[in-house]
Amino acid sequence: MSTENPAEETFISHLVELRDRLVKASIGIVLVTVALMIWPGPSHIYDIIAQPMIAALPAGSKMIATGVIAPFLVPMKVTLALGFILALPWVLYQLWAFIAPGLYAHEKRLVAPLVISSSLLFVAGVAFCYFFVFGRVFHFIAEFSPTSIAVTPDIENYLDFVMSMCLAFGATFEVPVVVVILVRMGLVSLAKLKEWRPYVIVGAFVIAAIVTPPDVVSQFSLAIPMWLLFELGLLVSPIFVKVTQAPEEKA
Template sequence: MSDDNFSGLQESFISHLVELRDRLVKASLGILVVCIILFSWPGPAVIYDFLAQPMIDSLPAGSKLIATGIVSPFMVPMKVTLLLSFILALPWVLYQAWAFVAPGLYAHEKKLIAPLVISSSLLFVAGVAFCYFLVFGRVFKFIAEFAPASITVSPDIENYLDFIMSMCFAFGLTFEVPVVVVVLVRTGIVSVEKFKAIRSYVIVGATAIAAVVTPPDLMSMVSLAVPMWLLFEIGLLVAPAFVKATQAPEEKK
């Protein structure tokens, strides 16, 4: 390799590192801006109260969550606010990732990436919202009713935060099922016909996943298993149209 070629490769590599740094800075600034807004209004305390409301509603009247750590009343609302900032800024973060890789893609590949970035963001947020508004209430009510009369249910705020974060993350990921189906079909790894042939196994798998990531009650399991199956079916409906729209010119011949 000549010195000119090596110098060109080095400059190209450095320019890509600079571009990556700029995109990471912009993504971080987006999260920071959202975080500042949330700290200003409505504030970490109000955000945590909103997040804790499903648990409070399932407890006896007048009961509250407890804090066993000295700094927990301060740190836990901060963590919740940072997490919410990331979720709200997720479209901006993914856009920066898209903008970084877009210059190196063909036109048909750009048609593939952009919808995936947008749909992934929306589906993840939809999964978190579904978990909070529809699942938490049922789960906490089941736990409160199942507890013996000799036990006073007073969850610690840090344990509660860990639980809801894991649940929201699990639901957010499982709502990405249509994206996974579309990508597998588009890349040719699995065909739509093959997915249809293994539909029964997919339903069993969705039920198994729901049984693992949700508390051990039928309502919670069904609340996750049924949406996963429906999202799988949506992926099968969307995949053929998506494949056709993102074909390279030589693939259309």
């Protein structure tokens, strides 16, 4: 005879469900990563990532690898990171499938848009950093490089720089989601956030000065989108609050 009570059985079933969702999410990441390794391949992926830097260097210049296994290890790291980003929708779907059965209808209207918008905004931030910021930053730095210096960046240092910048811009583009959550949860009123606008603008430039290289181009490229996204959050939050209200809140 089973000695488990219903609460224990429910808890165990949730753990089993969580394990299955984690396994499915991991399989999705592995499949995408393996596909990227087959085509276009780690070396070609790194060449694409390195293109903004190569374009800013003098003609014929290349990067260097100071580590023995760096030419193999660094492209593999890039492929793994890209595989996770591309598999992110599948991972978020598994997360949604796990928590959705326990949510009310108005809570589903709250969580689903936040999960989707946050992932899309993160990818948009990474794309903005790669396509708009990198080329301008590298050309700006190259113009200040003395002619007596041969600029030959190390591939590991370049990868660390690229990943930190992409992470910074991806996180920055989450500002509208943060604003919406603060207003929806009642932590800060919309009127108070509008009053804080001057401080937010100053804070955006301070954060940009801390997380970006010490050049004007990259700092403005991060601070201005951060401010504009804050304004977007102010515009969207009242609509989001109205749509996701519970029945008792409407009453």
